Amino acid sequence: MNRRLVLTAVPALGLAALAAVWWGRTRELPIYPVDIPAGPNLAVTALSDTMLAERAITRLPLGEADFPTGAIVATDPAVQPERPAFARRVPPGRYPITIYKAQDRVALAEIRFARGTPSHWQMALLPGQDARTLKDDEVYGFPVDAGLGALMDVAARSAFLRRDAREQKRPGYGSSYDDIIHAPLEAAGGTEVMLKPLADDPATLAVFQSGWGDGVYASYWGLDEEDRPVLLVTDLSVIEDGNGAPSKQPSLSGSPESTASGTDRP
Template identity: 55%
Template structure:
C-alpha cells in the first residue's frame, strides 16, 4: 500500500522493522519493538521499579459505561460511528495508513457486526469503542498481538500501535485486504495517484472535519473500516478488552490519551475553576478590586489590599483566570510585581499556567512573551531570581 511520507527517518526505520517482522511472521520481534511508556501531554514517566498494573487505566475506560448526563459533567460526548462487520471475528487496531500489516489481536470475537462508538473530549476523539455485548466490565485486559507478553511491562508502560498519520481504526483482516486491493486498483488506474489518504480517504473524511468515517474500501464488497482521528495526533496507543466477572468480552476500547482519570475537561481549566469556586464572595470582590487597581496603576489601593491580606500573589482572578503575579507580568507592571515579590510570590507558576518543561516559572513566562517586557520589569525579575527559589511557597490564597 502506498504510504504518506513519514516525518522522521528514525520513525520510518522503526515502522519498517515492524512491518518486516510481521511479514516474516516474527511476532516476537514485533513485541520487543512496542513496549511503550504511557506518556501524557505533560510527559509523565513510568516508575521503573514497579510492575505493570492492569488497573491503572480503569478510570478512563470506565467512562464508556456512563450515562449521557454523567459524560456531560466530565466534558465528554458520545457519538455512534456505525456498525462494523467482523466476518472472521479477528480484530485489527492500527493506523491503517502506516501499519496496515499489523496482526489482529490474540483474542477473537464471534463473527458478526458490532457498533463502533467514539467518545470526544476537548474537541478530540478520546476513546474508540467496539461494543461486543451488553453489560458493565468488571475488569480490563490490555489487548495483545501475538508475541507480546504483559509480564515484560513495567508501571506506566503499554503495548500499543504506532500512529504517524493521525488516524486509528478497527477492522477485520478481510477489510485490510480490501484496502490493499483498492490501493492496487487506484495505482493502476490513476497515473497521478499519490497515496491512500490523499486520493481515497480524504474526501470521505471531509464531512466530519477529518475526524471519522466508516470507510468501505470496495463499494461492491461489504468490508468496512472504522477510521477515526487519534486524539492529539501521532503517538502509540493501547487498546483494552472489557470483561465481565466470568471473563466474557463486552467491549474493546482504544484510549488516545486525551482524558485523564476519567475527566474530559482540560485539567488546567478544572484547576482554575476549582480555585475560583473556593473563593468566598468577599474574596471574589477583593480579587476583582485588586485586578482593577493593578490595571489602572492604583498603587495605593493595590498595596492596601495586599498588606491587609485580602489578596495574595497567587490569588486567582476571575476575569482573566490568571494570578496577580501572572497579570503583573502580562500587563508589564514592575511596581506591582515588586510588591508581590515582597509578599512572597513564588517563582514557580501554578500547574495550570505552565506549558511543558520550558515555561514553568514566572521569569520563563516573562521572557517567552512575544513583546519584550520593560527594562524595569526585567530588573525586578532578575532580582527576584537571585533572591528566590522555585520551592519558595507563596503566602495567602493560592491555586491548588
C-alpha cells in the same frame, strides 16, 4: 515523550501478501495478558450521557461494522494498514462502534460485543507480546504517524489493501490517505468516518482522528467474569483521570516505547 520505532528489511511483497505472511507467522505465538485496574478513562464507557456531559465528554455512535473473522486490527490506516490483528478473537458478528469526544478531539474508540459492564480489563496484545514485562508506565499500542487511528476486521484490512493496490496503478497516485481516506473523512466532518474501501465489498472500517495527533495508542479488552469480550476500547490520550476538560496545567508525563510502542496507561 520518547518513542523508538525499529524498521527492519522485508521482502519485496505487495502489502496484501505481506500482511498474509506476517499474520500467518505470528498468529500462533503465545501471549501473556495481565489483568489491569479499570482506570478512570476506561470507566467512562459505563457512564450515562448526562454523567459524561458533566465531565465534558460526548458519546457519539459511529455505526456498525461486520467482523466476519473476529480478528480485530487497530492501526494507523494511512501508515501501517497491514498491521497484525490482536491475538484474542471475538465471535464473528456485526458490532456497534462508538467514539467519545473531548476538547473537539476523538478521545476513545469503542467496539461493543455484548451488553453489560466488564468485570476486568486486559491490554489488547499482538501474538507474542507479554504484558508481564511492562513497567507501570508502559503499554503495547499502535504507532500513529498520519494523525489517524482505525478499528477493523482483518477482512476490512484486506479490502483496504486491495483498494490501495488498485489505486497505486492509477496515474497520479499520491498515498492511501489522499486517494482513499481523505474525501470520505472530510465529507463526514473531518474527525471520524465509517469507511467502505470497495464498492463491491461490504467490508467497512472505523477511521478516526487520533487524539492530539501522532503518538502511540493502546487498546484494552473489557471482559466479563467468564473472560468473554464485552468491549474493546482504544484510548487516544485526550482525557485525563476520566475527565475531558482541559488540564489547568500542561502534563509532562510520558513513557518510552515498550517493544514497538508505549504511552501512559489510562
